[in-house]
Amino acid sequence: MSKTRVAVGMSGGVDSSVAALLLQQQGYEVVGVTLRVLPDVDGAFDAENDPSVVRARAIAEKLGIEHHVANCSDAFTGEVLKRCHADFSHARTPNPCCYCNRFIKFGWMMDYAKSLGADFLATGHYVRIEEVNGVRRLLRGRDPGKDQSYFLFWVPDERRNHVLTPLGTYVKSEVREIAEQNGFVNAKTGDSQDICFDIYGSQYTEFLKDRFGEMTRPGRFVDEKGKVWNTHDGFHKYTVGQRKGLGVAIGVPAFVKHVDPETGDILVTGDKSSVCFDRVEMVNCEWHGGAREVGTTFRAEGMVRYRQRAVGCEITIVDTNKAVAVFDEPLFAVTPGQCAVFYDGDMVLGGGQIV
Template sequence: MIKKRVAVGMSGGVDSSVAALVLLEQGYDVFGVTLRVLPPLANSGATPYDPEKDESVLRARAVAKRLGIEHFVAVCDDAFTERVLKRCHDDFAQARTPNPCCYCNRFVKFGWMMDFALEHGADFLSTGHYVNVKEVGGVRRLFRGKDLAKDQSYFLFGVPDEALARVMTPLGGMEKPDVRALASKHDFENASASDSQDICFDIYGNDYTEFLEGRFGAMTRPGNFVTEDGKILRSHEGYHRYTVGQRKGLGVALGVPAFIRSVDPATGDIVVTADKSAVSATEVRIENCVWHGVNPATGSAYTAGDTFECEGMVRYRQRPTRCMVKILEGGCALASFEQSQFAVTPGQCAVFYDGDMVLGGGWIR
């Protein structure tokens, strides 16, 4: 019997390393792929990219060698630039707060890397995400992971069904302490390494807006903080530094806590309010929607005009809230929540669930 071949996206972290280990122990023919997404900025004076000096590549390679599996470095900076960086730049320019992980998962990790994996003979692609993929009605569907504190299903809502059909998620039934224990048992050097956040942007420091401007040019304009009745409070250097609902770091005084209510990209003005309820909404319009399987209310394909009840989240780690979703024309939808949602932020994602199963979602308009 020929073993199924599985490509594992290996970031150099403990999660993807253990994913490769688990699949290998389950009898699959495993190989590792480490993506390199960010070359040095043009005219930055930085040295050319050298995988031999890339810590993530070296860690992934060391684990692959320990496991006795092949390892590839796949440079996909062009795809990452087009599908993630430019989208983030455009979001900032239109006063939206981008969610680069949702873009990356849909278009790069389970898009570009999926194609790379298939070209190298893989039957499936695996990552170290804490999610589950299970077959429902003949279709592989995305579910929350067992470790709810680490669940990443929110960020994977945009992965289409045709890609999910080839996705394996060996950590979906595990919890983080068990993953670290397994890594320690096998003497992985990254067993106790801290978790990475936005690792794709680490090489440019904490403020990735700086390299977005360095690569694509200015994306926002200066303006003023103003009250709801138009009173100017102070100036700012660019609205990309702020987001709807933000309270800290505004540098304005209303006598009570102030929140950002809205941003006008045409003028650069940021409207602040002392009324927290003014930053909340019960209706959320979303665009560029991705839906999975069939409409749970009709049992058939999602169609404009359809409605269904479910639970929704307008940000990561939020407690899901009951809502009614109406499918609109043009890949849009309208979600009406039972409870008002604080700081519904354009550019972020609204994701909808039936229990632990992801129904789909889209980008908040």
Template sequence: MPTKSKVVVGMSGGVDSSVAAYLLQQQGYDVIGVTLKFWSDSCLARSHEKCCGPQSISDARLVAHRLGIPHFILDEAEAFEEEVISPFVEQYRRGLTPNPCALCNEKMKFGRLPRKASAWGAEYVATGHYARIERSERETRLKKAKDERKDQTYFLFRLERKTLDRMLTPLGDYSKEEVRDLARQAGLSIWDKEESQGICFIPGNQYETFLAERLGSGKEAAGEIVDLTGKLLGHHRGIESYTVGQRRGLPGGQGKPLYVVDIDPEKQRIVAGPWEALHRTHCYLIDTNWQQPVPMGPLPVTAKVRYNYPAAPAQLTLLPGRRARIDFVHPQAGVAPGQAAVCYIDDLLLGGGWIERTADSPRWETAP
């Protein structure tokens, strides 16, 4: 690495991004800290503290001052609303389960920061993600973090190969405990800052309140809850309060626990069934993105259908039109349309796509 190569570090005010900046500085990089402001002042006045709100910006600025690096704030509130929040709300309206974090990484963090880095003559862009970058003369590869409990490659599957070439992830070889210890040793005041949970733009994880503000609520949002045969079990106040695999909010007294098996936006209907009905033998992906070459024929992989699910053995088959099919070796539960399905070979991230709602088979097809 040439001495004093310039790198732009996305600093959220949290422990991870702060230590990322510290480590890169220790490695000899010329570090520039940047915080993306996602919220207008009027939004913040109506809600609780949010990601990259005043406190987060203040924390990032204090860390930058401690490290002696320049710090800038980029107001991206309008773009965040258009490219992350609006699609999130629209997908819930359509009965899908969105993944805004993957979209935010693609559109905002690794969409906006590289442009600013280029304007400033910076060679690299870095964040506090737990992932590893492996470089050779021929290619750049994104691999799982050493600590798989914290691995965040699932949220990075949308990144293009050219983005990986300019990307640094200095936390990939550390555990969360080690990162906190580094922050403490470096004298960073945020070393014991509480880790954020859930989606950053939904205060207190109050999904229903947030979506009601965006979508409205009333009789037109209500609908039926039915079982697999179409028998009426009860009613709901809006499909946006449900996701595939959920138990909360379903009628009891059925002899066994019920789970959301499907969401039908056209009829505003929730389909509920037993645990067994959640399992799928396969799923289809749309709008796929592959960071590594993938052959057309079936390829053995491991696939994650949600971030907090373990990767499961499967076969990946590419299809025309940036689609793909994943066939699971063992049927998987909670395969939710709208969520991301991400594929790996060992610890190498191949890429993935969004799980498609298909019309070529029953929506609540169960495993044989």
């Protein structure tokens, strides 16, 4: 009887490496896949010597498994980079990890895994996927400091049915210990989170502008009385709730309250409470465990940014794509473009993109 074949997305980091080891120990036939996501600008990517590829290949050789480098740069450009560019152009602050998980890791890479004959795709995410009432559901990982369920809310049910996440019941220290015990070369390396943007440094918005064209305009910092306090050279550099780096001295700490993409003006305020909102509107919603009927209302706990404390709320389904959440208390810096994700205990119910 042949073993169940699993493709593991191997970034070269310790998490995905240990995920591959654990699955192999559980009796699966494991094959490693390392994605080339970024377009090769000025020879920036060298498949033979790229550090992530080298580390992933070394682990694959140690485990005695196949290893493939898959070029998904075109898909990444269209589904992640261009979406981020469009968000910035409309004064939204995108969450590239949520885009990447939905369209690339559990979209493109899952299709690639199937082309290799894999029955499942596995990753090193710290989340649990468990059967609840006969349905495979997404739950928070055991390690509260590493839980990544927020970033996976957009992965549809039909995709999640073919996903394994062996690290969901581990904490990070245990994963590093396993790596060290097995002599992995990356046992003490830093996390590879957001590695797809590291090659361009922290100014990836400038990379987006250079590649896809202008996405912003200069403007003014103005207060709620219309007084102009300063100017800026591009609104894409600022986000709701931002306090540092504004170059605005109004006598008290200033916060960004609103960004107007039409005029380029940025509304600032010294009243932090005015940047807190209890009503959140969402589009591009994804609900787990079946569709939600339009007009239905239900209770949940929600968060509008990663690692924020979950707060009780009431959600109303407006249509198949839209929903509104009213929170029990105001939340700071509800930011257009970011994602609101909702839970029932540890179980993810779904969420959407904030407008």
